[in-house]
Amino acid sequence: MGNCQTTVIEIIEKALLLEPGILKEDSGSENTEEWDSLGQLSILVDLDKHFEGKISSISEMAEANSVPKILTILKENSIC
Numbered sequence: 739m740g741n742c743q744t745t746v747i748e749i750i751e752k753a754l755l756l757e758p759g760i761l762k763e764d765s766g767s768e769n770t771e772e773w774d775s776l777g778q779l780s781i782l783v784d785l786d787k788h789f790e791g792k793i794s795s796i797s798e799m800a801e802a803n804s805v806p807k808i809l810t811i812l813k814e815n816s817i818c
Contacts, residue, residue, distance in 0.1 A: 742818035743809055749788055750805065753780040766804025778803060792817050 747761045754772040767773040773781075782800070785808070786793035793799055796815055802808045812818035 742812065743805070745788070746785070746808055746812070746818070747805060749784050750781050750808075753777065753784040761805065763805055766807070768804070773803065781808075789817050 743763060747763070747765075748758070750756075750765075750773075751758055751761050754770070754777045756770075756772060761770065765773075767778065778800075782793060785799075789812075792815070796811060798811055799808070802811050809818065
């Protein structure tokens with residue numbers, strides 16, 4: 739799962755236009771200023787592109803506002 743975590747963090751950093759290495763494994767909207775509603779949308783779009791359209795069919799991803807929540811949902815849906 740570590741490799742998936744690194745990939746997801748990199749995707750989120752790019753989606754939020756952050757410098758590499760800014761986000762940690764416990765980062766989320768509550769502790770990352772750029773992770774607002776527009777940032778959330780960018781994250782979902784970029785994750786969906788990376789995982790070849792598998793994200794858009796997972797309704798709970800809309801409320802996944804942290805790295806741990808996103809990773810949990812990806813694991814539960816056998817994407818990561």
